[in-house]
Amino acid sequence: MTNWRSVFGHPTPYDEQVDGIESAIETARDGGYTVIEGACGTGKTMIALTAGIDLVRDPDSDYERVFVLTSVKQQLHQFEEDLETINENLPSDWDPVSGLTLVGKADVCPYNREGKGGIDDGNVYDRCESLRDRTRALTGEGGSTTAGALASRARSQQIGLADSGSRGGSANFLETAGEATPYPPDMPEYDDGGPAGSEVEYCPFYAQYLEDLPEDGSDGDAAEAVPFDFTETGLVTPEDLVGLSASRGTCPHSVMGAVLGHVEVVIGNYYHAFDPTTTSSFTGALLDDSTFVVCDEAHMLEPRVRNLVSDGVADRTLRDAETELSRVIQPVRQERQGRRAEGGSKTADADLVRGELADSDVSYEELERTLEFVQDLRGELDRRVEAHLDREYGNWKADLTQLEDDEIPLRDPATPSEDELSEWASRAGYSDAVWVRAEAVGAVVERILNSAEDEERTRSMPAAGRLLGEWYRRGHTEYFREIELERTWNEMEPQDSWRRAYTARLALHNCVPSDAIGSQLSSFGGGVLMSATLEPMDAFTEVTGLQYLEREEDRPVATRQYGLHFPAENRESFAVAAPKFTYENRGRPGEENPTRRSYVDALERVAELPGNVLVGMPSYAEAEWAAGALEDRIDKPVLLDASSSDDTTQSLKDEFFAGDGKVLVTSLRGTLTEGVDYRGDRLSAAVVCGVPIVNTSSPRTKAVRRAYDDEFGDGFEYALTVPAVRKARQAIGRVVRSPEDVGVRVLLDERYARDSWDSVRPYLAADAEFQSVSPDMLEFGLDRFRSRLEQ
Numbered sequence: 001m002t003n004w005r006s007v008f009g010h011p012t013p014y015d016e017q018v019d020g021i022e023s024a025i026e027t028a029r030d031g032g033y034t035v036i037e038g039a040c041g042t043g044k045t046m047i048a049l050t051a052g053i054d055l056v057r058d059p060d061s062d063y064e065r066v067f068v069l070t071s072v073k074q075q076l077h078q079f080e081e082d083l084e085t086i087n088e089n090l091p092s093d094w095d096p097v098s099g100l101t102l103v104g105k106a107d108v109c110p111y112n113r114e115g116k117g118g119i120d121d122g123n124v125y126d127r128c129e130s131l132r133d134r135t136r137a138l139t140g141e142g143g144s145t146t147a148g149a150l151a152s153r154a155r156s157q158q159i160g161l162a163d164s165g166s167r168g169g170s171a172n173f174l175e176t177a178g179e180a181t182p183y184p185p186d187m188p189e190y191d192d193g194g195p196a197g198s199e200v201e202y203c204p205f206y207a208q209y210l211e212d213l214p215e216d217g218s219d220g221d222a223a224e225a226v227p228f229d230f231t232e233t234g235l236v237t238p239e240d241l242v243g244l245s246a247s248r249g250t251c252p253h254s255v256m257g258a259v260l261g262h263v264e265v266v267i268g269n270y271y272h273a274f275d276p277t278t279t280s281s282f283t284g285a286l287l288d289d290s291t292f293v294v295c296d297e298a299h300m301l302e303p304r305v306r307n308l309v310s311d312g313v314a315d316r317t318l319r320d321a322e323t324e325l326s327r328v329i330q331p332v333r334q335e336r337q338g339r340r341a342e343g344g345s346k347t348a349d350a351d352l353v354r355g356e357l358a359d360s361d362v363s364y365e366e367l368e369r370t371l372e373f374v375q376d377l378r379g380e381l382d383r384r385v386e387a388h389l390d391r392e393y394g395n396w397k398a399d400l401t402q403l404e405d406d407e408i409p410l411r412d413p414a415t416p417s418e419d420e421l422s423e424w425a426s427r428a429g430y431s432d433a434v435w436v437r438a439e440a441v442g443a444v445v446e447r448i449l450n451s452a453e454d455e456e457r458t459r460s461m462p463a464a465g466r467l468l469g470e471w472y473r474r475g476h477t478e479y480f481r482e483i484e485l486e487r488t489w490n491e492m493e494p495q496d497s498w499r500r501a502y503t504a505r506l507a508l509h510n511c512v513p514s515d516a517i518g519s520q521l522s523s524f525g526g527g528v529l530m531s532a533t534l535e536p537m538d539a540f541t542e543v544t545g546l547q548y549l550e551r552e553e554d555r556p557v558a559t560r561q562y563g564l565h566f567p568a569e570n571r572e573s574f575a576v577a578a579p580k581f582t583y584e585n586r587g588r589p590g591e592e593n594p595t596r597r598s599y600v601d602a603l604e605r606v607a608e609l610p611g612n613v614l615v616g617m618p619s620y621a622e623a624e625w626a627a628g629a630l631e632d633r634i635d636k637p638v639l640l641d642a643s644s645s646d647d648t649t650q651s652l653k654d655e656f657f658a659g660d661g662k663v664l665v666t667s668l669r670g671t672l673t674e675g676v677d678y679r680g681d682r683l684s685a686a687v688v689c690g691v692p693i694v695n696t697s698s699p700r701t702k703a704v705r706r707a708y709d710d711e712f713g714d715g716f717e718y719a720l721t722v723p724a725v726r727k728a729r730q731a732i733g734r735v736v737r738s739p740e741d742v743g744v745r746v747l748l749d750e751r752y753a754r755d756s757w758d759s760v761r762p763y764l765a766a767d768a769e770f771q772s773v774s775p776d777m778l779e780f781g782l783d784r785f786r787s788r789l790e791q
Helices: 015-029 044-057 073-088 110-114 124-139 147-164 204-212 219-225 238-246 252-259 276-286 298-309 315-336 350-358 364-393 420-427 432-453 460-473 514-523 537-543 546-552 594-607 620-631 646-657 699-712 715-732 761-767 775-790
Strands: 033-038 065-069 099-101 265-268 291-295 311-314 406-409 479-487 502-510 526-531 557-562 571-576 613-617 638-640 663-667 685-689 743-748 771-773
Touching (some): 015 033, 044 065, 044 265, 044 291, 044 526, 073 265, 099 238, 110 238, 124 147, 124 204, 298 526, 311 460, 315 350, 315 432, 350 432, 364 420, 364 460, 364 479, 406 699, 420 460, 479 699, 514 546, 537 715, 546 557, 594 613, 594 685, 594 743, 613 620, 620 638, 638 646, 743 775, 771 775
Parallel strands (some): 033 557, 065 265, 065 291, 099 265, 291 526, 571 743, 571 771, 613 663, 613 685, 638 663, 685 743
Antiparallel strands (some): 311 502, 406 479
């Protein structure tokens, strides 16, 4: 048995780290999970990595790898840093711990990274799949060349370029990740001597990967195609992966897939373990009992997985599915009518259609019935959207710019019952079989079209069929069905059509993802779930399915809570008994009333503290109001965060961190209140206004609350209050990030300060040091703290 202290990356662990590591190891040996709520500075990443690596390196353990999942890129980098620290401090006779960080194709494709070969962020996935298909078609059974010949052909273009003296006698190589690749910047084409225009684009990086695979082509031996020794490299970051792979002419993303099952630590995000598409196509091999899983930022596990295991299909996808069905049906229909398909271009051949149907359990009649269903379904969706807009906006066709994001519930959210779309289908004569068989129909349509066009592509009918099947199978309490309307703009649609302003989507929302989370956690051998904000622990273990694992599968669940252990004299924490910041009390942004005046007064006092101040509001609209009110009162620059791109947010952060003190106002549902490093003098105070409970009037929110009522007994607490308080605690947790940090944390709302029927003070257990003060005493407390610092 190994000694975990040999793995631990620092000379001396904190007491909390000793307890956390030993608890995690002991619990995981019994197939269980350790749940850790630890304040910043606890060293949670080192706890999890040390426990997991110790188990992987222990010859008496069945664990083969550590699989780290996090929802925040900043935390992903923290795991990378801690793994490198571990490797730097291992005993001299130990091999380095091998590791790999998982990212998407867009991050590792050499062409996409450099904007070459006609590939960009918008098309990288489709282009990649298409190029891979063409490369396999050229080199597979019946192909006209070999993978090695394709890679050599691309390399030889550089030789010819160099020999010709072009560009001063130097070949023009594609460069990425600081390394030169053996290929040109433009996508190469294969020409077998046919007529002009018959050339076929292919990916030379993928061709080289295929060439390097074992002769039998076995994916199980794909690691043999990796052109570097990843077992001796330690952590392979995405930048390392691209440089090491592309410089040798092979595909970084394919290499990533080949390596991930063979390294000791894999670092990824929730998609890699909980998204059905990703696990089935990429990371499924990691989901077994030889994996020690680490769920970081675990307070986000429930909402993120809820989105991943929900489903939906856009109206445009249904439209494309209708087209695909028509193309498959048309040749057989025309043949039966005594006509031949005209043009013979993009219509499947009748013999091909009959052959595929004969090899499946799908009949031609089912194809036609499904087409009728999809056509009528789109018509019903169109009718419902128009009727909804007529009710809500009146003469909306006269001004489409007034339309906003919206949702159309298909049942009363508070009363589980069959949805209106299912009822419509039944009245229209569509039986249960039409819903259920749509998925099988979609699979056949995909095979026929891919065979007809001799190219594998992502088709729409399989996605539509899967959604229709799930729509029928899923229950009406745990799942909520609605039409989502997302504000977009499409000039190609008629001026009086809602499709010009909206993208509509049939949505099937998983209201209670505890089964999905628990089922996936059950597939792992054990692990750690951790965050700075998990209280109340009983609620967390319920909504993540851990209590089910403990009760039904007899797998232990240990809980640990560790508070701040930084010097108490370096911080002050206030819960201010201001009037509740609810819509009933505050009204709309911009209204003048006692509640808003009280909050502006308190915000002004905090904002005037020296240094940077972060203000968290319940929404972007409230953030805009608060920023405007503060600009009129204080001399500091006031920065306003809005819902925007990552680049814009990064620029705002850089401006906030540079120079003298400023105030940054944002929404608690944005990206600046979680996972951002405000270490050192980047932040001197944070203030949260109100309890950021989501819009309770939303149909989806009402459905989730009702489903939680049925599942856990108190839907408002489990689905709304607890997540809201975690958001608030995440925001005020940005202030004190190290023993040297000094700062003030303020929660503004009497629900944080007083015991009452709707008090949230019990959920601040890990932050019990918050002093309950009245609004007029806040200034006194702030002055006292400022004076103490000046002594």
